[in-house]
Amino acid sequence: MTENVTGKTRERDIPDNVRNVLVIMTDQHRVDTIGCLGNPHAHTPVLDEMGNNGFAFTHCFTPTAICTPARASLMTGRLPIKHQVLANPEWNIAYQTDIPLDAWTYTQELHDNGYNVGIVGKYHCGANLPSAFGADDDTYWGAENPVGNEKYVAWLKENNLPPVKAHDLWRGELPGKRPGHIIAARLDQPEEATFERFLADRAIGRLRHYAKDWKDSGKPFSLDVHFFGPHLPYFLPDEWFDLIDPDDVTLPENFGDSLIGKPPVQQNYATYWSTSSFSNDQWRKLIAVYWGYVAMIDFEIGRIMDAARELGVLDDTAVFFTADHGEFTGSHRMNDKGPAMYDDIYNVPFIAHIPGVSTVGRSDAFVSLIDLTATVMDIAGLDPALVPDGRSIVDLTRGDEVPGWRENIVCEFHGHHFPLQQRMLRTREFKLVMNHESVNELYDLRVDPAEMNNVYTVPVYDEIRRELAKELYRQLRERGDHSFAKWMAAMVDFDVPLVNTARSDLDEVISD
Structure with a gap:
């Protein structure tokens, strides 16, 4: 039996010093963009080191492949059908998009049990911000990089960095030969001026503050760092835009999906994103740019990990990497995400390292993004059962078989742009x-x-x-x-x- 920070006791087979949690999350991130998860042409040395020295789950699934409901599930530990936050605030028709103020959240639970709790970057769970749920709020509004945010603009000026400007816009063509959505563009900025660098700097600043409290007084911390990328559009400096050779890109097997015999809405989404208006060579370049975006984020994650190492907290900190959902990037002739429950957008990366617990390995156990919430509770010495729809993966990361672990997984979808109900058994x-x-x-x-x-x-x-x-x-x-x-x-x-x-x-x- 061990004590948590409130003096309550529960079984906890985790080293006593491991109290802190660092969660790094990306947005709209395909599993096949990461080297340690199978991409031989990826430039992801930081995530590869994390995966090769930690524990990776190959069958992690998001409860729903859309930002706000998935992130609300992470916060509340509940399935979308239960928390009822079912759509993004943007393009929403009629659904609730705010986490209710009286909802249970893991952030409030940790705060109430003596933790420093912070969220840096993307939140996207409505107008009730993290400060309403016990967390220090370093978040920014928007589905994509909010490059007009006043704090970012001020940061650029303080550091004598150029403002956001782009050229070489890649966009498809809508019916009637009208210009479609912008998929990618070249930034007229160095990497040091990107929003990703800004978020990493904010995260490192918050980490320094929490690490000092941990060293000085033993106050543990939970820090979430949520990047907006590699969500489209892919706006990148030249060095990252051209990092990956398009000749190294093999178009996905389902790139040529006819969509015959499938729900007609899938063809409508292909039209919406103009995916058929790009040639195969253009698609190879777009996919290469997407991988380049992942590489740039990997570089920023490396800066955060280096700071944690310098601050001397990694031996006391469980580190997780995951994403809210994937992206089509041409698969099934679609882009973005939407009303189609393919693994391209439902299977997400999930890498864990818990000092003194995790072995180095892989697991094909069916895990959910909500299991991360239960795992954070477990590491804090709190009851994972407070997360009704998730289970701690601590024992799985030991390489153990866990009796009664789920043999399949169910996911749900409630609409994007318009209400549409789907359910999946995988x-x-x-x-x-x-x-x-x-x-x-x-x-x-x-x-x-x-x-x-x-x-x-x-x-x-x-x-x-x-x-x-x-x-x-x-x-x-x-x-x-x-x-x-x-x-x-x-x-x-x-x-x-x-x-x-x-x-x-x-x-x-x-x-x-």
Whole structure:
């Protein structure tokens, strides 16, 4: 038994000195952009060192592939269907976009238990800012780098750095030959003037303050550093824009997806992002630029890690790297993220190093972004059960088998630009996606890992489809996602009763 900072006790099989947490999160980050996770052409030495000397999870999934709901899940430890923060503030139709002020958050819990708690960078969880939830607030508003932010502009002036300006804009073409979205551009700034450098400097400043409190008084800290990139558009200085040779880029297998037999909204998204208006060579360059963006962020992460090393806190600090969701970057002829539940945007990087605990290795266990919340609680000596929808991965990082660990994972989507309901069950061998307004999807990942061929209506998969649907239905009911589950019960040919979420007087009459 060990004491936490309030004197409460609980089982904690973690070295007593390991009390601090450093979480580094990126936005819209594909797993295949990182060297230690399989990309031989990536320039990610810092993340590679973290992964090669720590523990990497190859099957980590975001609860939903959109910024605000995913980040709200991290803060609250709850699934989107439970916390009900279901859309980004930008382009939102009707959903709630603020974490309620009375919501439980891990930041408030840590603060109440004597921690320094801070969030630097992207927050994107609505108008109720981190200071309302026990955290020091060094965050900035926006879905993309907020380069007009007054603090950033002042920082540029203080350091005699040039303001933001760009040229060589890469944009597609919309119907009617109208200019489409800007995907990439060259910054007329050195790396030292980028918003990424600004965020890293802010993070290092906050880390210095927390490290001093830790050394002087033993006050532990939890610091989240959230970069806005590599979210598009990719605005980079020349050295990073041209870092990766496009000839080293192999177009993804699903780049040529016809989208035939799939929900029509996917083709609409391909049109929205003008993905077909770029040639194959142009796409190789765009992907190379995206990898260059990852490399530039890796460089800034290195500066933060160097500062932590110089401050002498790494032996006392659990370090995690992850992302809120992935990005298509041409996969399935789409860009950004959206109403399609492919691994390109749902599978996210997750690397952990817990001093004195983590072995060096890999795990293909199904883990969720919400498990990070439970893990932070575990490291703090607090009860991970306060995170209702996550589990601590501490024992997994030892390389241990954890009894009762999930054998599959369920994800959800509620819309972006417009409300649209989707639910997904991902197993080792299959993926089932239920689209309430359109075509359902089933992918046999054993022979089709790129998720190209929808076999939902193929007769040979009938039994498999029914079993997967039953399992998804069971988990949706268990999660409290009753409305979608009821819809499934009417739409899928499996043997489950059509039940209402609450009995009515009419139910009583019928049952009698």
